[in-house]
Amino acid sequence: MNFPRLDMRGVAKRYANGLLANDGIDLCLARGEIHALIGENGAGKSTLIKMLYGLEQPSAGEILLDGRQVRFDTPAAAIRAGIGLVPQHVQLVPSFSVARNVVLGAEPRRWGWLDHRAAARAVDALARRYGLEADPAALAGMLPLGAQQRVEILKALYRGADLLLLDEPGAVLAPDETAALFEALRALADDGMSVLLITHKIADVLEVADRYTVLRAGRVVASGSSSEADAAGLAARIVGRPLAPPVRPVARAPGEVRLRARGLVHATGAAECLAGVDLDVAAGEILGIAGVEGNGQALLARALAREPDVVLVTEDRLHDGVAPALSIAENAIATRYREAPLSRRGWLDLAAIDAATRAMISDYGVAAAGPQQPIGALSGGNMQKIVLARALAAQPGVLVACQPTRGVDIGAARFLRQRLLALRDAGAAIVLVSGDLDEILxxxxxxxxxxxxxxxxxxxxxxxxxRLLSGYMTGARRQPQASARLDAPFVDGEAA
Known part of the structure; x- marks a missing residue:
């Protein structure tokens, strides 16, 4: 009998605090299939993945692999069964090479010692086979996030995974890297690999997935063939209502310059450097910074954030944006706890902090048990809502926002973008660094x-x-003496 690779029947997960994260999930995944799992932040997608990988245990229902019921107590047991997880937040050892990270825990050995050459050869062969570009000798911590994501995929493949769980892989990839990833996933599926892809991007579902399942509030609300779906219909199924098209800001004359940078230089010997950057940002405007990830955008953001009165939304929210072990409330007030009404006469006002945090959770649609829940327990998208809400609560005159909606569902992304536009219309100067070209545009x-x-x-x-930006993003085209000063010329669209 030809069983599906994965068959989930009535799977539920209820936590000790009473939160019902998954409620009777049915999901079937065939061999050689790419199946997209989509839904709002907090819909239960990550919990489902954790149960498949032995990080959580189901409260009810059954999970079958090739027709046999399984229950994994540890990730090691899931790996032995052929399941590989590529997490949303990379978990590499920064000081190790790419090759050493990939083989960690399953190292090739020679005379009892790690065989570095064999490891490098194995990783290079995997990378070439599946089009996942990686330098085995490079230090993982020096790589941009997109390259680190590829290393995580190689780790799973090296351990023999034939059921690959990908949690928001496109969230850290530039458009060309996403296209390369999808090509690699298609090649994996053609080889018989089963892929369960968690994504917030409807374009991903339509482009690479064979089928999709939509979760809302922990339940399956829709499923079907991706070839028969359309963007508007999927968006409505995800959020439970039709979404109006985005409204672009009305062009207007810029105000006074709020942020000025001249000749910014930071030499690293790699693409991730600064090579004489000039820019201005005026009151009441958004300057978008586009480019393939790792071309200096993150360095630019950090350099600009050193200026007084500049508020930064960091690109790596887990490592730089939050303290995962602390509560939502503690993270929400981290940058303004000395201010009234959160503090009075040098003492924290716990009631005011609780009220402010509850208002933030409500206003930004954060799926959370309450202000005292550890922020590290939130989904990545909900964590990002708190990070951006905290930044906007300061009512900054200058905001540098790096990947502000990365990993956030379509409805929440629309909401957060509207908040950025409202801040811009109130007179703030905003630098928007984003790998999402739709967001930039x-x-x-x-x-x-x-x-x-x-x-x-x-x-x-x-x-x-x-299409006008692509040649400049890859280096195929370049505007002579280009800068982002207010008086700098624009690229002529017709000539380009």
Missing amino acids: ELSDRVAVMFRGAIAGHFRGEGLQA
Whole structure:
């Protein structure tokens, strides 16, 4: 009998605090199939993945692999059964090479010692076979997030996974890297690999998935063939209502310059450097910074954030944006706990903090048990809502926002983008660093493309199309003496 690779029947998960994260989930995954699991933040997607990988135990229902019921007490047991997890937040050892990270725990040995050459050869062969570019000798901690994500995929493949769980892999990838990843996933599926892909991007579902399942409030609310789906219909199923199309900001004359940078340089000997960056950001405008990840955008954001009165939304929320072991409330007030009404006469007002945090949770639609829940227990998207809400609560005059909606569902992303536009309309100057070109095009008054640490092109936001940016993002084209100063010329769209 030809059994599906994965068959979940009536799977439920209720936590000790009473939270019902999954409620009677049915999901079937065939061999050679890419199946997208989509839904709002807190819909139960990550919990489902954790049960498949032995990180959580189901409260009810059964999980079958190849027709046999299984229950994994540890991730090691799931790995032995052929399941590989690529987490949303990378878990590499920064000081180890790519090869050593991939083989960690399953090292090839020679005379009892790690065989570095054999490890490098094995990783290089895997990378070439599946189109997952990686330098085995590179230090993992020096790689951009997109490259680190590829290393996580290679780790799973090296351990022999034939059922791959990917938790928001496209959230840290630039458009060209996403295309390369999808090509690799298709090749894996053609080889018989089963892929369960968690994503918030409807375009991912339509482009690479064979079938999809939509979760809402822990339940399956829709499923079907991706070839028969459309973007508007999927969006409505995810949020439970039709979504109005995004509204682009109305172009207007910029105000006074709030942030000015001239000749920013940071030499690292790699693409992730700064090579003489000039830019201005005026009151009441959003300057979008586009580019393939690792071309200096993150360094630029950190450099700009050193200026007084600049508020930064960091790109790596788990390591730089939150203290995972602390509560939502403690993280929510971390940058303004000395201010009234959160503090009075040098003492924290716990009631005011609780009220402010509850208002933040409600206003931003955070799926959480309450202000005292550890923020590390939240899904990545809900964590991001708190990070951005905290930044906006400070009512900054200058905001540097790095990947502000990465890993956030479509409804929440729309909401957060509207908040950024409202801040811009209130007179703030905003630098938007994003790997999501749709986000850049939707929000930006001006756009600067970075390549190898320098400004490669300066564009007027109004009417800008993604195809015009691609050549500048890859280095195939470059605007002479490009800068993002207010008086700098724009790339001529017709000439480009």
